[in-house]
Structure formats: C-alpha cells, structure tokens
Amino acid sequence: MPTTVLGLLGVLLCALAVSSEVTPQTDFNIERVAGKWYLIGFATNAEWFVTRKAHMKMGIAMLTPTNEGDLEMAYSSLKSDGTCWKMNHLAQKSDVPGIFSFRSDRWETENQMTIVDVNYDEFALIHTVKTKAGSSTVLNKLYGNTHSH
Template identity: 60%
Template sequence: MTLLLTLLGAVLTSKVVSSEVMPQADFNVQGMAGKWYLIGFATNADWFVNRRETMKMGTTIFTPTAEGDLNILYSSLGSDGSCWRMTNLAKKTDMPGKFTYTSERWGNVNDLNMVDVKYDEYALAHTIKTKADESTVVNKLYGRGTDLSTELMERFRQFSLEMDVYPENIVFLPKNAECPAA
C-alpha cells in the first residue's frame, strides 16, 4: 500500500511540474503596447458558468511602463450601453513574460504568463488566479483585430483543454461595439 501511495504521489507531482506554463522565451513587453481585442476566454472558475452566455468581445489596452511592468486596461460595452472597465498593474518578475498582480476589484492574486505572442496578430495569456486556498485557471486569446484564423482559435482551444478547462468553458466571444473613450 505504501508503494502504491508513493507512486501515486510521484505521478501527481510530475503532472503538476509538467503542466507548469512558461512564458514565451523571447517575450518583448514593448511589443504588447496598444489595443487588443479579447476574442477567446477559457476558465475552470465557477462564476463563468452563469456568465459565459452573456459575455461579449471587449478591448484591452496594454501599456508597458518604464520599469517593464504592464498596465492592463480592459473595457467591455454592456447590452444596456454601460461600459464595464477594469485596470490592473501587472508587475514584472525575474522571468520575461511573467507578471503578477493583485486585483483591486476581486482581491485575488494573479500570476500571468504571456505564453505565445505574435505582436502584430495575436497573444495567448495564461493566468492562475488565487484567493484564499482556491486557484483557478483563466486563458485569454487576444487579437490585434476582431478576427483570428480558425487555426489559432483551435490552438487556443487545445491549450485550454490541456490546462483542464472543460470544453463548454472555452468560448469565442461575439463581436461587440467598443466602449466610448473614457
């Protein structure tokens, strides 16, 4: 029995280590500057089940700071014409493409990895959000325009499945009008 528990522990530990997501090796924070459209969203968070049907495409403005941090301003226009905005300052870590921040709105700690980026086309971000003892995965697929190739969307879907996100929790957001400038 002890051997079985030891083997099971080794398998689980190897899965956690092998599933650690690394940022893009040659990440350039300046390349992220500007407007991106949030096209794909995937998560294992419970709150998403009740909201996935109403979510629509929004915009994110990434602004690199002189220190190498990343200011993130997200906005999405609601069906009632109201604009939902959220701002976070993601602090750089020792690893380029890896950032951390605490959400002022939700109080969770976010470990953000920019996994795959082609600066003039798309960016795939992987975040582990932790609050108390609960961690959730959030993957986002951004595009410089409102459309991405079906190949990129399928890569995002496969990546999210590999991160243990249920297929029904991987969505491609419908296009939406943009919030007016603040």
C-alpha cells in the same frame, strides 16, 4: 487571421486550462505588446464563467509598458445593459520575462499572468492563475491584434 491558426489556438486554450506546465514566450518583448488588443476567446475552470458566459461580451485591452518593465492593463467591455465596464491593473514584472503578477482589489485575488504565446502582429495567448482564500482558478485569454508595428 487564418482560421487554422484560430483553431489551433482554441485547442491550446483548452489544453492550458488543465496543464500546470505553462512557460512564457521565448525572447518576450514587452515593447511589442503595447497597444490595443481585442479579446476573441477564453477558457477557464472557474464556476462563475458557466453562469455568466451567455451575457459576456468580448472586450478590449490596452497594454502599456512602463519604464520599469511593468505592464499597465486597461480593460473595457460592453455590458449586457449597454453600459461600459472598465478595470485597470498594473502587472508587475517578475524575474522571468513574460511573467507578471498583480492584485485585484475588486475580486480580492492574487494573480500570476504568463504571456504564453504571442505573434506581435496577430495574437497573444495569456494564461492567468487567480488565487483567492487559498483556492486557485485558471483563466486563459486569446487576444487578436489589428494594428501593425
């Protein structure tokens, strides 16, 4: 991936963290996001990130569309002690293509996820608003993709 694209996406990651105007990719195609994606960057306004970022490893997300149009998400990453960390969510579609919602029992959060920008052969930029006990935080993730369609 050209470094100029990564640079622009880095700026976009930070801009999204303070923006309330987040819209999904036009003509979003759920079938084309299927497969393995590598987390290559993220930005958040959550306090936990500040204390943990030094120990965090980049992870992998396996995205699998369901027949109903929802999105199965399987995350895995290597923890600092060398063990594998895994988490699964079923993101349910909304009335707007590219916007999904899911609950995380592990973190006790309600999440709205928007696939903001995706070039299906290179990258996906995903904006998630996590709400817990009436308080919301924003998490933006940039995924890179090495497989071709």
